[in-house]
Amino acid sequence: MKRRLPCLSLHFILTATVLALAVALRILDPDPVARLRLSVFDTYLNLKPREADPTFPVRIVDIDEASLAKIGQWPWPRSELARIVERLANSGAKTVAIDLILAEPDRLSPAALARQAETRRELAPIVAELAALPSNDTLLASAMTKLPVVLGFAGDIARANALRTPKVALVTAGDDPRTFVPRFPGAIEPLPELAAAAAGEGAVNWLPARDQIVRSVPLLVSAGDTLAPTLVLEALRTGMGETTAFVRASGGSGVLAFGQETGVETVRIGATVLPTTSDGQLWLNFARADPRRYLSAHTILDGTFTPEEVRSRHILIGASATGLLDLRATPLAASVPGVEIHAQAIEQMLAGTHLTRAPFATGAEIVFLLLAGVLVSVAIHRSGALAAAVIGASAVAAVATGSWLAFSEGGYLLDPVYPALALVGVYLTGSLLSYIRTETDRARVKRAFGHYVAAPLLEQLAQDPSRLKLGGEMRDVTLLFADVRGFSRLSEGMDAETLIRFVNRLFTPLSEIILAGRGTIDKFMGDAVMAFWNAPVPDPGHAAAACRAALAMQHEMRRLNREDAARNAAEGLPHTPIRIGIGLNTGACCVGNVGSPERFDYSVLGDAVNVASRIESATKLYGVPILAGERTVQEAPGFAFLEIDATAQLSGKDRPERLFALAGDERIAQSAEFRKFAACYAALKSAAAADGETMQDKRTACRAALAALASAHPAAMSLDGMLEALATGPNT
Known part of the structure; x- marks a missing residue:
């Protein structure tokens, strides 16, 4: 009894220590643990990506390689963007979001060209005419009045300027969202002339994980201490014809949070509710890339596109050309144009097929870990390692199945891997103690010989260590x-x-x-x-x-x-x-x-x-x-x-x-083909020993017999080399 009590105490002390370390590691959530969890979610998404709406309610006007070849190098004059916007408006587009930052005056505007022409005397007659023409930015601003257009701005850590008042009315409930969302001291904004004509402005910043994979997109940012929407949220709002976005953070649902600030919970545009992470980001439920999402920009400019492809759709203008460097990695692809990620985010919001990492998910995973860990520990001590392994495997299978069903049926993200690894740790700890108590001699033998001695000998030595x-x-x-x-x-x-x-x-x-x-x-x-x-x-x-x-x-x-x-x-x-x-x-x-x-x-x-x-x-x-x-x-x-x-x-x-x-x-030895080849080979050796006059005929017959053997018995070894060795001698 005295020996048993210390073993019992040691067993449960070690188990409790392993569980406590596992819980602490999960709460701290270091990068390796986070990456492991994200890799599981990436695997799920690869197994079951979102099914895209075959009508593709979001289309991308793509500044692609073909457009650069036809229109010219980037940047184009903004008069070309104005033409694209006008044609999209005339074709009945619902809204246009320009995934570009138009922060500086167009250097290709007539006035800018006039300033360059002033240095050349022969161009003096046209200087006044150029200076009198409207700028390309004015043309673009005029085109933007014909339908809702959203422009992009970029939060910037190197600036400290106040952001213009957003076009959207942001109504908040609960804790201040600026406390949780991505923060920037300032921003790079569009030209005031363009901003005045735009229906909205949204941030285009990406916040990839440490492995540089984009799994979510921000819906809100704080720039210059101003809460502002992102490009995708503004594109959705303007396309729906709404003027207000409702942001609910912790403490805003009427449910007590016990003093905890859990972050942003949802963003609502009209009747569309968007679940977010605590920092106001939308998990992206990616669909496979599809070329039907894209319209090459040059087809809009030369009028060869079909207006039905634009009518009543949300349109994004962006770039996929490699030299423009707007490429991102996603769980489904190593390189995707950034504008497609925006397009897929809007598609997802319109379809309502979201992925959600609920606030209680981490707590539920920890509770499961503790309950299953205690159960496995008790089973090891009372019933042995085999029974504990069955219980542990059942628990792992249950959490894996539950996690997959939660993802595939409801879009919920629950981590099955970390709880499973913690259970393995508990099981190994308990099993190790049992192993040490009951199999010391066998363990010593296997540790000494298991890596280089055959299994039968290993078993013999384990049964009889005196043979060491x-x-x-x-x-x-x-x-x-x-x-x-x-x-x-x-x-x-x-x-x-x-x-x-x-x-x-x-x-x-x-x-x-x-x-x-x-x-x-x-x-x-x-x-x-x-x-x-x-x-x-x-x-x-x-x-x-x-x-x-x-x-x-x-x-x-x-x-x-x-x-x-x-x-x-x-x-x-x-x-x-x-x-x-x-x-x-x-x-x-x-x-x-x-x-x-x-x-x-x-x-x-x-x-x-x-x-x-x-x-x-x-x-x-x-x-x-x-x-x-x-x-x-x-x-x-x-x-x-x-x-x-x-x-x-x-x-x-x-x-x-x-x-x-x-x-x-x-089987090959008894075949007629082998016997025939053996006879031919014997005759060839005899001819080689006697004289060389009949060698060629016998060698030809021998090769034919060898070919017949290989054809009838593909498993036969290749013996071509031995015929050459017989003719020339061994390859010394």
């Missing part, structure tokens, strides 16, 4: 060496991280094949792997198992090369096939723990190991994927072997070796 000692035993084993061909050339130009990913991607499936075939991975050596069979667990068919693994590894390389070729082709990149050579050898070796009492490996030692390594190197010389020694062929008689050299002189070995190419498994 130096020493070994003699045993027949089949060894496999596999090496990447041309690794230096393949890795040229790769940085360290890319090279590691390349090697891991290559050796992960190859290792799985070895382990699935009851093999033991001895070690990885850069671009090579060494494995052996028949130890630590006896396997009477170890040679056949090694041959099957070698064939499976080559088949896996074919699959990886096909995937790489398809991916590179899609990306327009060249493809260099990755090839491996495999050497097999069977012989007596000493198998056991090798090293020192403090650090040792389970490995094999013996001459057969060296021979297997040299056989693998010989695959390059003979041009075949898999080579095997004579003993391996004897112990795997059913496989498709061909003798490639009866007196091979391996590097560093005095005794010659018989080498055999492995072409396939038992």
Whole structure:
């Protein structure tokens, strides 16, 4: 009982500590936690973006590359903007919002041109005429009187000027919204002449997250201590014919907030209620980009557009041309014109399909975290880790499902990931204590051997830790060496991280094949792997198992090369096939723990190991994927072997070796096509040994038989290289 009580106390103390840290971290909401939450919402939006109204009530008059090519470089004379506004008005546009800041007089106005002409005597007759013409800004102001036009201004942290009184009447309820919305000391405003003719002015500032992705758009800003609307809010208001916007902040709903200032809650234009974040921003429920939103500006100027595309619609004038630098990242695209984000915001407001992060969302997530965390902790202590895992997984599934349904059905943003991670932390803490109490010996063995010893040996050692000692035993084993061909050339130009990913991607499936075939991975050596069979667990068919693994590894390389070729082709990149050579050898070796009492490996030692390594190197010389020694062929008689050299002189070995190419498994070995190729190959070798007069005919017959084998059995290994080696000798 005395021992149990401290364990019980420690269990719940650690659990309470983990939960307290998780809650504190969520309240502080550091950047990594916020980014994690936002990435979940981005994923949801990619899975189910807003369905755009097929009539597209908002259209964009786009200053695109085609318009710049036809009209000329930007900026255009504002007389051109005046023509666009007039034609939009004549076509029945509901409202026009110009997503540009027209803060300075047009330098292309007649008076400005007259001042430039004064320095040239030959132009004196036209100076007076130019000076008498109305300015381009006057033309634009005149055009703006024909329909509601909204101009943009920019909040500026480098200025400290008072903002002009907004055209909209902003009625507030509750706390002062200026306390919460984005604040700027001053602003860059449109020309007074243009502002006087405009139906409204709105801020065009963007406030992306720290990852520079735009997920929301402000509806209100404070500039020069004046509360002002943004461009999208004014575009909506003028299009609806309203004069007033109602802003409700904390304390303005008649519900007690317990002294807490929770920020802006809603903005209302007429009957349209817009839910906001605490700082007065609208979460954007993006739809996919669609070219039907756009009208090229030059089609408006040359009159080739269809008036029905403009009639009764909200129109935005903005730029998508790359050189004008109005591009933003969104959850759905890495680069979107800023004017489209404004257009989508207005579409969303008209449709009422909003995303909402309710004020109580954070509190609800914390409450769920605490309740589920306590439940998992109690389950670990009373019922064990498995029952707790079931409860924890059920809780995670519930919060994930609830979060998705809240998003997909109601547009509510609830974070499932952070509560789930906190539950994982609670579960791991409790499980760790249980693990330490009940499995100390097994943990010690697995920590020592789990990263380099085969699973069967690991289980044996876990059951009998006394085997953790130096020493070994003699045993027949089949060894496999596999090496990447041309690794230096393949890795040229790769940085360290890319090279590691390349090697891991290559050796992960190859290792799985070895382990699935009851093999033991001895070690990885850069671009090579060494494995052996028949130890630590006896396997009477170890040679056949090694041959099957070698064939499976080559088949896996074919699959990886096909995937790489398809991916590179899609990306327009060249493809260099990755090839491996495999050497097999069977012989007596000493198998056991090798090293020192403090650090040792389970490995094999013996001459057969060296021979297997040299056989693998010989695959390059003979041009075949898999080579095997004579003993391996004897112990795997059913496989498709061909003798490639009866007196091979391996590097560093005095005794010659018989080498055999492995072409396939038992099914291929029994096929008529393989038997025919084997006969042709034997005849070709005999001809090469006797004289060279009939070599060409026999080589032609041999190639035909090899082609027939490859056609009938695509799984057969490629043996073209061995024919070349027979004709020219090994590729020394």
